[in-house]
Amino acid sequence: MYSYLAWNISVADALDRLLILELKCLRVAPDARKIINRQHSELRSMLVSVVGRYVLDSGSDTEVVLGYIADLRTIHSALWDLEDLVRQSSCSLDDYRRITTLNNERAKIKASIDQIFHGHITDPKEYSDETTQTTEEE
Numbered sequence: 001m002y003s004y005l006a007w008n009i010s011v012a013d014a015l016d017r018l019l020i021l022e023l024k025c026l027r028v029a030p031d032a033r034k035i036i037n038r039q040h041s042e043l044r045s046m047l048v049s050v051v052g053r054y055v056l057d058s059g060s061d062t063e064v065v066l067g068y069i070a071d072l073r074t075i076h077s078a079l080w081d082l083e084d085l086v087r088q089s090s091c092s093l094d095d096y097r098r099i100t101t102l103n104n105e106r107a108k109i110k111a112s113i114d115q116i117f118h119g120h121i122t123d124p125k126e127y128s129d130e131t132t133q134t135t136e137e138e
Contacts, residue, residue: 010119012110
């Protein structure tokens, strides 16, 4: 038996989670995939229902959302590779900066998706892009 929490999340957060599960299905050990595949399938069904209804009503932003999904896939893959470096203790300062930059890009994409779906649940960030910039002194 599984325990679940039920709460409202934005379409962007659900899409983000779905894409992370998709990546895990490709990259984790085979014995762990069964649980991940089930979670992926359940979340995908819910999202198809919500997003499908929206697309039928508006349709105009479909290609934009698909572009954001492709961008999130690319970001997740890059983050996965960088996090592997962190776990192996072979991560440079530039790698850490890249993680921050990618997470900033991810947050911007999610905010754009939430705007398209008129989401009222947001995930504000308290840091700026300045944290990812290098200075001449370094």
